[in-house]
Amino acid sequence: MEQELAALTERLAALESASAMSGTINSEIFYWWCTALMIAIHAGFLAYEMGASRVKNVLASGIKNILAFAFMVPTFYFFGWYIYLAFYNGLIPAADGAAGLPWDMSMGPNLADNATGIFWAAFTLFAATTASIFSGAVIERIQTAGFLILAILLGSVVWILGGAWGWHPTGWLTVKFGYHDVGAAGVVHMVAGFFALGVLINLGPRVGKFNADGSPNAILAHNIPFTITGLMLIIVGFFGFLGGCIIYMPGEQWINIYGQPATLSAFAFNTLMGMAGGIIGAWVKTRDPFWMMSGALIGIFAAASGLDVYYPPVAFVLGTFGGFVVPMVAVQLEKMGIDDAVGAFPVHGIGGLIGVVSCGIFAAGYPNVDGMPPVSLWGQIVGAVTMAVLGFVPGYVVSYILKVFGLLRVPDHIQEKGLDIVKVPVSAYPENYTPGPVNVATPAAAGTPAE
Amino acid sequence: MNTSPIESWEGAEAYFTFADKPAVMMLFLLLAVAITAGTIIIAAVHEKHAYNNH
Numbered sequence: 001m002e003q004e005l006a007a008l009t010e011r012l013a014a015l016e017s018a019s020a021m022s023g024t025i026n027s028e029i030f031y032w033w034c035t036a037l038m039i040a041i042h043a044g045f046l047a048y049e050m051g052a053s054r055v056k057n058v059l060a061s062g063i064k065n066i067l068a069f070a071f072m073v074p075t076f077y078f079f080g081w082y083i084y085l086a087f088y089n090g091l092i093p094a095a096d097g098a099a100g101l102p103w104d105m106s107m108g109p110n111l112a113d114n115a116t117g118i119f120w121a122a123f124t125l126f127a128a129t130t131a132s133i134f135s136g137a138v139i140e141r142i143q144t145a146g147f148l149i150l151a152i153l154l155g156s157v158v159w160i161l162g163g164a165w166g167w168h169p170t171g172w173l174t175v176k177f178g179y180h181d182v183g184a185a186g187v188v189h190m191v192a193g194f195f196a197l198g199v200l201i202n203l204g205p206r207v208g209k210f211n212a213d214g215s216p217n218a219i220l221a222h223n224i225p226f227t228i229t230g231l232m233l234i235i236v237g238f239f240g241f242l243g244g245c246i247i248y249m250p251g252e253q254w255i256n257i258y259g260q261p262a263t264l265s266a267f268a269f270n271t272l273m274g275m276a277g278g279i280i281g282a283w284v285k286t287r288d289p290f291w292m293m294s295g296a297l298i299g300i301f302a303a304a305s306g307l308d309v310y311y312p313p314v315a316f317v318l319g320t321f322g323g324f325v326v327p328m329v330a331v332q333l334e335k336m337g338i339d340d341a342v343g344a345f346p347v348h349g350i351g352g353l354i355g356v357v358s359c360g361i362f363a364a365g366y367p368n369v370d371g372m373p374p375v376s377l378w379g380q381i382v383g384a385v386t387m388a389v390l391g392f393v394p395g396y397v398v399s400y401i402l403k404v405f406g407l408l409r410v411p412d413h414i415q416e417k418g419l420d421i422v423k424v425p426v427s428a429y430p431e432n433y434t435p436g437p438v439n440v441a442t443p444a445a446a447g448t449p450a451e
Numbered sequence: 452m453n454t455s456p457i458e459s460w461e462g463a464e465a466y467f468t469f470a471d472k473p474a475v476m477m478l479f480l481l482l483a484v485a486i487t488a489g490t491i492i493i494a495a496v497h498e499k500h501a502y503n504n505h
Contacts, residue, residue, distance in 0.1 A: 146454030261460050266467070273494070277483075280490050287497070311467045311476055313483035320486050362468055367460060375457070 011358040023250020024114050030248050031118040037240025038125035040233050045132035047230030049139055051223040052342050056418025057140045058222065058428040064144060068131040068151040078102055078157035087164040088171045088254035123163075124243040127155035135396075137344035138199060140219075141206050141415050146310050153398055154195045154265060154391075160436040162187040162390050166383050169259050173370075176371035178365060179383040182256045183245055183304025183356030186383055191391035193349020196340070198395025202403045205339030207415040216334045219341070222292060231293035235275065238300060242307065259369045263310040266336065270315035274303030275352050278321025278391075281395075285324045294324030294347050301351035305359035305380070314362055322354045349391075356384040375450060 024123040046065045053061040079102075085096020099106055099116075106116040131151040132235055138147065166173035173179035181187055210216055219225055247255045256262040276300020282291045299319025303310060310318075329346040340346070360380030367374050402408040414422055456462045464465035481482040 069462070261463065273483075275484070284490060284493055309466065309468055311469050311479060313476075313479040314468055316483045317479060317486070361452065362454055365455035367455065367458055369460065418474060 007400045020250065027248040028114045028118050029248055030242060032123050034240040034244040035118070035121045035125050038122070038129070038237050039245065041125070041129050041237030041241060042132055044230045044233030044235075044237060045129075045136060047233060048227045048342065049136045049228060049230075051226030051228075052136065053139050053220040054219065054418075055222045055428065056420055058420060059424045059426065060419035061139045063424065064139070064142070064147055065132060065135050066149060067144065068135050068155070069128050070130045071148055071152055072131055072155045073124055075152045075156035076127050076160075077107070077120070078156075078289040079158050080127055081107075081120050081123065083157060083160045084164050084168065087161055088164070088168045091170055098351075115134060123160070126163075126184070126241065126244070127160065130159040130188055130192040130195075131155040131157075131342050133189070134186040134196045136201065136342035137196040137340045138203055139311050139341045140419065142203060143407055143410055146402040146409075149402065149407070149427035150195075150199060150395070150399060153394055158195060158390060158394050159188060159191045162291040162387055165386065165390075167257050169257065171380075173383050173386060174368075175256055175372055177379035177382045178368050178375050179256070179379050180359055180366065180375040181305045181356060181383065182258070182262070183242055183300070183307040183353040183355070184269075185301045185304035185359075186387040189301050189352030189386040190356065190384065193345045193347070193352060194388045194391030195395035197338070197345045197349060200338050200340055200345070201396060202411055204397040205337070206341070207412045209339045210337060214337055216331050219389070221290070228289050228293050231290075231297065235293075235296055235300070238297075238344040239271070242271055242300075242304075246308075256308050258372075260308070260366075266308045266310075268310040270303050270307045270310050271300055273312040273316040274299040274301075274307075274319035275319075277316040278302065280321035281323025281325075282327060283323075286327050288327075291327050294343060295326070298326045298347055298351040301348065302351070302354045302358060304353075304355045306363040307367055309363050318354070318358050318362070322351050325354070326350050349388075353384055353388070356380050356387070 003250075006269055042065075046062060049065050050058050082097055082100035084100075086093035086098035088094065101107070106113045107120075110116075118202065118299060131154055134151060134154055136146070138437055145151075149253045163171075163184075165171045165187075166179045167184060168174070170180075206219060208217060225399045240357055243264070245257060246264060246267060247257065250256055253261050254263055275296045276299065278295040278297065282288075282295025282296075285291070299322055302318040302322030303315035307315070326343075329350045330340070330343045333340055333345060349428050357377075359375065360377035363375050364377055365374055373379060399408055410419065420428060454468040456467075456469070457466050460466075469479065
């Protein structure tokens, strides 16, 4: 009898161990695929930027975007992950952040740690998203070196500092103000949008964008269908992004980044309803397919902070409002003499702002955990101001320094000539420029008998 | 404005905004329906106007 009991106990322990390992591996797999989907965001931004460029700058825009991705990966390894783990109290690093230093035993293959690598990868892709947001705003006139310095600053320092403050279980914004931003409307989109605005002020407009009297000229995208497809690809990737915003707890209910119970179903309801509202709002306002797809993103951001709690029609109404209002901000920005080539500030900066503040209105009173304050309008306003300042100030100051050192703006005569022909060894559309025999005969003409 | 139907996460089920206020829920639902249907009307008016101008 005792032997049977011992055997049963042993089997039970083995089953428990197998179940726990299965949960761990399921969690790892979930974030693996979220990360893979997030690469679609980068692919989408690549298509979007290249489509929005003129033919003479298509490949230079693509190169800039691809390099941003490449530089995000090592720099987020060198210091980005450490910043997230260490700076949740503010600007003084906490001792437990050392686990994110690149020489820590968790920062490489380790059979006792299935989590660090996969979370680092997901956060690295969030970083690449912020860099891509900024990248689109500055196309056709930023120098590559200056751009890369700014992209690294945004992706591997600034946004992740915002993430440590407001998108971390013990970030000071959450602990002191109950800041709630599950879908990263503030920590990703506002920070990136306001950073782009700070840079645009120093970078100046593309040559030919504004007349001497300040009136704007339209600089047309060379391939609108490509930009629209790119935007749709970004939305596909956002399902990975938002999946990465919720925490898989093997054997338990999901929790959001703040440790509050949540479901992936809630994210599904509100992401789709916000997106649909954004398309409708932007279409009613503009009739422009470029803005409709941007409206889809705006709708997601407008609902993002409260994705886990909204009644879905609330997310739809918020998305519609954002999609309707944000294109007007783009027009105002242009009137102010700022050339934001793809509307990065209005879409991400203002779309994110709507998301953060709306959460204080439509999700006020939701309880927190571990005695932290509930969601409130005041907490959301403090968070929104923090994210705006955190994005704008480094973007403005560092781009000003780069400008002083001649590392920011492509000289005007090079802009006029086009960046591809000056610094890219291949041509985007070579056959368009290859002279050769052209068949000008129409079928009717070809069939006409000679007289 | 407190929109949360719960005061604690303990035992929470349907926890979405206004889940305890059916009138407000219905208001948002009707607003969403009105936007959806209204946009179809706007589409018809816009299209007719565009065709008449060409």
